Amino acid sequence: MTSIGIIGSEGRMGVALAAAISEAGQQSCGIDKGGNVAKLAADAGALVDFSSPAALEATLDACIAAKTPIVIGTTGLEERHHYLIDDAARDIAVLQTGNTSLGVTLLAHLVREAATRLDADWDIEVLEMHHRNKVDAPSGTALLLGEAAAEGRAIELAKCSERGRDGLTGARGHGKIGFASLRGGTVAGDHDVIFAGPEEMITLSHRAENRMIFARGAVRAALWLIHQKPGRYTMPQVLGLS
Numbered sequence: 001m002t003s004i005g006i007i008g009s010e011g012r013m014g015v016a017l018a019a020a021i022s023e024a025g026q027q028s029c030g031i032d033k034g035g036n037v038a039k040l041a042a043d044a045g046a047l048v049d050f051s052s053p054a055a056l057e058a059t060l061d062a063c064i065a066a067k068t069p070i071v072i073g074t075t076g077l078e079e080r081h082h083y084l085i086d087d088a089a090r091d092i093a094v095l096q097t098g099n100t101s102l103g104v105t106l107l108a109h110l111v112r113e114a115a116t117r118l119d120a121d122w123d124i125e126v127l128e129m130h131h132r133n134k135v136d137a138p139s140g141t142a143l144l145l146g147e148a149a150a151e152g153r154a155i156e157l158a159k160c161s162e163r164g165r166d167g168l169t170g171a172r173g174h175g176k177i178g179f180a181s182l183r184g185g186t187v188a189g190d191h192d193v194i195f196a197g198p199e200e201m202i203t204l205s206h207r208a209e210n211r212m213i214f215a216r217g218a219v220r221a222a223l224w225l226i227h228q229k230p231g232r233y234t235m236p237q238v239l240g241l242s
């Protein structure tokens with residue numbers, strides 16, 4: 001039996017993750033804000049982080065010291081967090097993703113394929129809706145889907161995204177990838193990638209019916225990561241889709 005350590009154990013995802021770990025016949029342990037991350041990393045076979053970007057640096061340091069692999073599901077990460085993850089991946093196995101579900105992993109593949117085939121006359125818009133308590137926007141999943149679209153078009157997302165439209169914005173930029181975020185109610189996570197072309201439109205969508213889809217994917221990733229050498233891994237690798 002493997003012990004999987006949860007960072008953010010009292011949060012919405014932490015609770016779902018403990019249920020998924022038990023469902024998989026494994027053992028969980030966890031900490032929330034103020035907990036001893038060094039001890040958790042030393043005691044667990046792998047960690048899964050669903051907490052806050054502010055926790056990441058200390059968590060990675062603890063994982064490196066204990067040589068413990070980690071799945072990072074926390075979103076709202078900035079460029080500096082990705083550098084920290086790249087550094088950590090020299091010493092331990094790390095998987096960071098905005099969405100651990102099978103459905104979104106496959107959706108990203110479909111978005112990349114569609115963007116490869118549809119030229120810039122097809123405007124790409126990523127629309128997401130989440131529950132009222134979500135603190136970051138656009139969602140990590142929306143950004144992951146935007147990256148997939150940008151990869152399909154062989155462009156750099158940072159240079160072609162349109163975010164936070166408000167007021168006199170001017171016309172939409174040709175070839176841009178737009179993002180829009182809705183917040184309300186208890187929505188677990190809805191994502192649409194819209195390809196709006198000349199007089200026709202394609203929408204690729206995913207609806208999360210509850211958080212267990214993310215939790216089960218994270219458990220699968222953690223158990224897979226335990227057998228990998230140091231490096232930075234992706235969900236398509238875990239699910240055998242790449």
Ligand SMILES: NC(=O)C1=CN([C@@H]2O[C@H](COP(=O)(O)OP(=O)(O)OC[C@H]3O[C@@H](n4cnc5c(N)ncnc54)[C@H](OP(=O)(O)O)[C@@H]3O)[C@@H](O)[C@H]2O)C=CC1
Binds near residue numbers: 073075140
């Ligand atoms: N990749 C994926 O598939 C998914 C990613 N997520 C992401 O996971 C994260 C958590 O989401 P959710 O569970 O809904 O959020 P919650 O706010 O419900 O839970 C986060 C928990 O982490 C705790 N926490 C905050 N800082 C630390 C710290 N330094 N060390 C340990 N624990 C800490 C919080 O404590 P306190 O309340 O006291 O601050 C809280 O209990 C978000 O970034 C979300 O976007 C969510 C779903 C799926």
Ligand SMILES: O=C(O)C1=N[C@H](C(=O)O)C[C@H](O)C1
Binds near residue numbers: 135138142
């Ligand atoms: O905060 C959430 O709830 C979710 N966060 C992730 C994201 O930012 O994409 C994944 C999922 O959509 C739920």
